[in-house]
Amino acid sequence: MDYPEVKRLAAEAAAACRAVMGSPLDVAITSNLRSVIGPLAERSFEPLDGVPPYKRGLINQSAFLAEVLRDRLDDGASGADHPKKARSVAHGAASLLAILEDFMKETE
16 A cells, blocks of 8 residues: 555544544444444555654554454444443544544644
């Protein structure tokens, strides 16, 4: 995956995180989030040749948080509409969003 594709992936994941934070009980939105963060969690962007170390670190942090968030989504798939589960997912999305926003700022 080339660098512009990584930036596109980060932007899509950030938008999905914002959507989940706004409507954490919406099953369709959480399902979309899981789909969008999949490539991040699977590290399909590797190797990141030519990317400066700081930016590489941010995208690697994003991958780790995406993996954790995906696991939260998978663990609660049967109870995705439960308020406690929704809060957990929303908090995970907020953490991932913070790193993605830093990455996107660095790529401007």
